[in-house]
Amino acid sequence: xxxxxxxxxxxxxxxxxxxxxxxxxxxxxxxxxxxxxxxxxxxxxxxxxxxxxxxxxxxxxxxxxxxxxxxxxxxxxxxxxxxxxxxxxxxxxxxxxxxxxxxxxxxxxxxxxxxxxxxxxxxxxxxxxxxxxxxxxxxxxxxxxxxxxxxxxxxxxxxxxxxxxxxxxxxxxxxxxxxxxxxxxxxxxxxxxxxxxxxxxxxxxxxxxxxxxxxxxxxxxxxxxxxxxxxxxxxxxxxxxxxxxxxxxxxxxxxxxxxxxxxxxxxxxxxxxxxxxxxxxxxxxxxxxxxxxxxxxxxxxxxxxxxxxxxxxxxxxxxxxxxxxxxxxxxxxxxxxxxxxxxxxxxxxxxxxxxxxxx
Amino acid sequence: xxxxxxxxxxxxxxxxxxxxxxxxxxxxxxxxxxxxxxxxxxxxxxxxxxxxxxxxxxxxxxxxxxxxxxxxxxxxxxxxxxxxxxxxxxxxxxxxxxxxxxxxxxxxxxxxxxxxxxxxxxxxxxxxxxxxxxxxxxxxxxxxxxxxxxxxxxxxxxxxxxxxxxxxxxxxxxxxxxxxxxxxxxxxxxxxxxxxxxxxxxxxxxxxxxxxxxxxxxxxxxxxxxxxxxxxxxxxxxxxxxxxxxxxxxxxxxxxxxxxxxxxxxxxxxxxxxxxxxxxxxxxxxxxxxxxxxxxxxxxxxxxxxxxxxxxxxxxxxxxxxxxxxxxxxx
Numbered sequence: 001x002x003x004x005x006x007x008x009x010x011x012x013x014x015x016x017x018x019x020x021x022x023x024x025x026x027x028x029x030x031x032x033x034x035x036x037x038x039x040x041x042x043x044x045x046x047x048x049x050x051x052x053x054x055x056x057x058x059x060x061x062x063x064x065x066x067x068x069x070x071x072x073x074x075x076x077x078x079x080x081x082x083x084x085x086x087x088x089x090x091x092x093x094x095x096x097x098x099x100x101x102x103x104x105x106x107x108x109x110x111x112x113x114x115x116x117x118x119x120x121x122x123x124x125x126x127x128x129x130x131x132x133x134x135x136x137x138x139x140x141x142x143x144x145x146x147x148x149x150x151x152x153x154x155x156x157x158x159x160x161x162x163x164x165x166x167x168x169x170x171x172x173x174x175x176x177x178x179x180x181x182x183x184x185x186x187x188x189x190x191x192x193x194x195x196x197x198x199x200x201x202x203x204x205x206x207x208x209x210x211x212x213x214x215x216x217x218x219x220x221x222x223x224x225x226x227x228x229x230x231x232x233x234x235x236x237x238x239x240x241x242x243x244x245x246x247x248x249x250x251x252x253x254x255x256x257x258x259x260x261x262x263x264x265x266x267x268x269x270x271x272x273x274x275x276x277x278x279x280x281x282x283x284x285x286x287x288x289x290x291x292x293x294x295x296x297x298x299x300x301x302x303x304x305x306x307x308x309x310x311x312x313x314x315x316x317x318x319x320x321x322x323x324x325x326x327x328x329x330x331x332x333x334x335x336x337x338x339x340x341x342x343x344x345x346x347x348x349x350x351x352x353x354x355x356x357x358x359x
Numbered sequence: 360x361x362x363x364x365x366x367x368x369x370x371x372x373x374x375x376x377x378x379x380x381x382x383x384x385x386x387x388x389x390x391x392x393x394x395x396x397x398x399x400x401x402x403x404x405x406x407x408x409x410x411x412x413x414x415x416x417x418x419x420x421x422x423x424x425x426x427x428x429x430x431x432x433x434x435x436x437x438x439x440x441x442x443x444x445x446x447x448x449x450x451x452x453x454x455x456x457x458x459x460x461x462x463x464x465x466x467x468x469x470x471x472x473x474x475x476x477x478x479x480x481x482x483x484x485x486x487x488x489x490x491x492x493x494x495x496x497x498x499x500x501x502x503x504x505x506x507x508x509x510x511x512x513x514x515x516x517x518x519x520x521x522x523x524x525x526x527x528x529x530x531x532x533x534x535x536x537x538x539x540x541x542x543x544x545x546x547x548x549x550x551x552x553x554x555x556x557x558x559x560x561x562x563x564x565x566x567x568x569x570x571x572x573x574x575x576x577x578x579x580x581x582x583x584x585x586x587x588x589x590x591x592x593x594x595x596x597x598x599x600x601x602x603x604x605x606x607x608x609x610x611x612x613x614x615x616x617x618x619x620x621x622x623x624x625x626x627x628x629x630x631x632x633x634x635x636x637x638x639x640x641x642x643x644x645x646x647x648x649x650x651x652x653x654x655x656x657x658x659x660x661x662x663x664x665x666x667x668x669x670x671x672x673x674x675x676x677x678x679x680x681x682x683x684x685x686x687x688x689x690x
Contacts (some may be wrong), residue, residue, distance in 0.1 A: 063690060079690060109690065124593070130452060176452060180578055182570035186452045187446045189482045220690075227548040228627050264544055272683055309627035315685035353685055 022358055025072035025090035026053030031356045032316055034329055042349070043076040044190065045090055045358075047222065047340030048320050050333045050345025055127030056093045059084055059330030064107030064158070067358040068139065071119045075099070077122070079104040079352075080267075081179045085122065087143055097143040104128050105135070106179060110158045114200065115165035116246075123156035123170065123279035127178045130186075132142065132171065134202070138191040138318045145338060153194045154187070158175070158222045160230070162197070167205065169230055170196045171217040175237070188237050193219040194233060195250060214244055221312050221354075223276040223285065228252065229300070232277060232284045246273040247287045259285075259298045261305045268308070270293040275317040279324055286324050286336070290315045290353075295326065309341050316355030327351035381678075382553045383539050385613045391535065393429040393606070394436075394527045394613075400425040401520040408516040411471035412509035415516075417608065419494060423487050423595060426601040431564025431610070434556055435546075436529035442522045444482040448489070450575055451587055455483035457499070460492055463511060464503035471507070471514040478518060486522075488667070489514050495592040524656070554614075554678050561610050564668050566601045569663040576644040579657055583647040601636045604629060604663070611666075614674060615652070621673045628669055632662040 022028070028042065029046030033312035036042055036055070044055040048336045056076075063079040083106050085099035101107055104126060111122040122135040130150030131246050138144045144184030146326055153172025176186040192215060197206040208219050224328035225230040234246045245260035246269055260266045264347055270291040278285050286297045290313050297306040313329030331347040376414040401537055404418040420678075437443040448456060459481045463471070483489070493512050496624040502508060538556070541547040548554065571589075574597065578584035588596035608629040615622035637658055639646075646652025 042488075154669055178452070179586075181450070181574045182566065184450070184567065184571045184574075189441055189448070190453075190455065239436065241439065293686070313685050351688065 004026065011353050012204050013135070021070055022067075022090070023073045026359055028053045029320075030316075030318055030325065031067055031076075031358060032354065033058070033065065033206060033350065033352040034046050034066060034347070035217045036186075036194065041352075043074065043086075044086065045074075046333065046347070046355075047345075048325055050347075052347065054090055054093060055349075056090075056244055058086060060086040060300070062352060064111075064354040065356045066111045066113055066120065067356060069113055069115060071117065075111060075120060077107050078107045078109045079109060081125065081154075081177065081183075082109065083107065083271040086112070086242035097141075099137060099145075100141055100319070102135075102145065105133065105332065108132075108155070108157050112159050112161050112168070119146075119200075121159060121161075121168060123151065123159050125155070125177070126164075130154060130178075132170075132172055133196075135158070138205075149198070150204075150273070152196030152198060152204050153192065155193075155218070157220045159222045160222045162230075163228050164198060165205065168200065169222060169224070170198065171219045171222050171232060172196055173215050173220050173235075174215075175218055188216065191216060191218065191237065193217065193234075195219055195230070195256075197252060197283070206252060207251055208277070210248075210256075210258075214258070217246070219248075221273070221276050223278050225278045225282050225300075227282075230279075231276050233272060233287050236273060239272075240271055243267045243269070243271065246271070246289075247285065249285065249303075249357040254287070257303060259303055259305070261308060263298050264272045265294075265296070265305075265308050268294055269296070272317040275355065277324055279317050280319040283324040284323075286317055288314045288317045293322075295341070297336075310335065311341055315353040316351055318355040325355065327355050372688050376430055378653075381614060381616065382550060382557065384616070385557050385610065386535050386539055386542075386626045389610050389613055390429075390432060391530060393425070393432070394523070394530055397422070397425040397429055398520070398523040398527045401516070402522040404686070405516045405520040408513045412505075412512050415494060415512070419487075419490060420595065423590070426487060427599050428606045430603065431560050431607060433563065434560060435534045436526045439529065440525075442526055444486075444523055446486045446519060448483050448486055450571060450587070451483065451488065452494040455481065456492060457496075459484035460489055460499060460511075461502070465508060467503070467507050471510040474514070474517055474521065477514045478521070485515055485647070486520070487517050490519075492594050494649040528541075544629055551679050555680050557614060558670075558675060558678050558680050559609070561607060561614060561676075562667065564603065564607050565663060565667045565670065567666065568600055569605070569660050572600050572603065572658060572665070573644075576647050577653060577660070578647070578652065579582050580650075583653055585643070585645050585647050587660055588644040589646075590647075597636065597641055600659070601633060604633050604636065607666075608633070611674070612671065614678065618674070618677045621669065621677060624669050625666065625674070628662070628666045630667060632659065635662050636660045 002072045029048045030046045041058045042055045045053040061079045064073045067185045077085045079227050083101040087097040098227045105124045108123040119141045120137040124133045124135045133148045135145040155173035155175045156170050158171045169293045169348045172194045195208040208227035217234040221233040230250045232248045243266040245258035247259045250256040269289040272291045273287040274290050275288045289296050292313045295309045299306045316327035318325050329350045333344045334341045400422040404422045473516045536545045538553045545552040576588035611625045
């Protein structure tokens with residue numbers, strides 16, 4: 001079973017060792033948003049043991065979070081099309097700052113810090129123009145807005161800082177929405193998702209698009225291995241009678257690889273992958289499919305399908321020990337190594353997508 | 360509302376569905392008649408366009424009416440080959456329809472002479488909304504040469520009829536059987552999953568009418584957007600709302616048949632919405648520009664959101680729609 005030491009070794013391998021400040025916050029290994037039985041939406045700090053080290057109230061439904069690389073601070077993002085992001089001191093549960101989306105912008109629910117922790121980057125919708133932007137915020141203290149840059153597409157969702165510390169990888173999902181029309185998708189026939197690599201000053205260095213026939217595959221969520229291999233999870237917006245791959249791997253300068261399970265397992269996903277992660281030892285990559293209540297694993301080197309595990313309403317997924325740590329809408333937290341998924345704990349809340357490693 | 364819904368899901372045991380007839384009834388009494396009507400109306404439109412390119416308003420409206428009767432059934436046959444988008448490409452946030460039509464007309468694109476080629480033309484230049492431009496828009500109704508424009512109208516009408524026939528033939532009997540006879544290796548593995556599909560059609564249909572058909576022209580209080588109303592050129596924005604409510608009411612009544620309390624609440628809520636809509640007397644929602652007009656449209660929108668709440672908190676659990684927190688997410 002997972003031990004904290006083994007887990008830290010796993011994180012160390014990906015260069016994501018929690019820094020000291022986080023120990024004071026009860027040293028959570030992950031952050032996750034959840035709906036609690038009293039109806040409150042909260043951001044929780046979780047240990048790999050399943051223990052809840054804190055839970056802090058949010059003004060609305062959360063989505064993902066970003067953990068500051070040094071200070072025990074977390075930014076909890078509203079679910080799109082939300083307009084808030086809260087910076088929380090995870091030691092005290094106090095709100096340090098509130099990020100309010102600019103006029104004409106809303107958050108997509110993801111963000112990441114620069115390596116030195118001075119800048120926070122957020123994915124946002126410039127909905128008047130129907131284009132994605134990356135917002136820049138001064139994470140020094142005030143979290144003031146300091147600028148923005150085009151995301152290189154429409155609907156930027158997840159975003160990670162590459163291991164060089166100088167490049168952002170952005171998943172531009174390709175789907176245009178406007179807050180006046182809720183979550184209505186405005187451009188499905190013409191959507192053009194891409195994976196954009198950009199310098200921290202916004203200069204676009206590389207863009208990767210799905211091959212013809214897969215342009216309705218919205219690239220949403222990302223996972224990064226320590227060596228720069230990027231995994232991306234997709235949500236299919238095309239004909240539901242076809243079951244295209246929902247997982248891709250990309251290394252800069254190479255052609256992306258798309259991985260799918262054999263039928264009928266692939267059909268089981270219902271075209272929807274919620275989260276993606278590499279295993280702690282980097283040998284496997286997994287995606288969760290809450291609609292299919294199943295987790296799919298692939299061997300990273302051989303690209304071979306490495307099994308399906310049924311877990312009801314599974315969604316959050318992160319690296320843990322040598323394997324994976326996962327959460328489900330049923331409140332379950334669990335660990336998955338080489339064998340069957342093992343239950344770690346059963347919380348009284350409903351875990352929301354996502355599970356964010358404290359890095 | 361999401362919070363209430365999620366809590367109810369958490370508290371209620373997963374009600375067993377065990378009502379096979381519900382799905383069968385929806386197929387027999389709602390889905391198939393709807394698509395049969397659509398195919399009849401598009402055939403009439405095609406026939407009329409074959410006679411000439413004037414006087415097409417009535418068959419256009421008839422076909423549009425029929426489309427609104429099924430436009431919430433966005434699964435299976437309508438989603439293959441982008442048929443629903445090719446039939447009705449809206450909303451068109453970036454103006455693809457006028458752009459694509461202009462390009463066809465300027466180039467005198469010969470695709471209009473061959474149905475196989477025309478089926479490959481951008482969905483934005485096909486279907487009801489492209490036809491609406493050509494029949495009602497001051498610029499497009501006189502654009503280019505009369506002969507080419509007429510060929511284009513005819514090509515659109517033919518293409519719509521082909522799509523309507525294709526949808527219907529996919530439904531009968533293939534997709535109807537998938538829905539009514541689920542199996543372990545089938546598209547629907549249980550009656551519950553088939554009912555979920557229909558429930559989803561109801562809830563997303565209500566959402567589309569509220570958020571998009573009404574929300575889009577409403578814009579914000581400071582910046583209403585009457586020009587964004589659906590099919591405003593042919594002044595059928597309000598008509599589409601009323602017809603969609605009628606179609607959704609029909610589906611809701613069938614789905615709630617085994618639950619008289621919910622059925623009565625839904626019926627009363629639809630009554631209120633339809634009455635509010637019929638009192639609007641604002642065919643293209645031009646009134647949203649005035650505070651008073653916008654207020655009335657907003658009241659209609661709120662009344663539809665009440666139907667959505669009943670659907671989510673009562674009908675869903677009663678149908679055993681055991682969707683989890685994350686599987687409903689879509690994010």
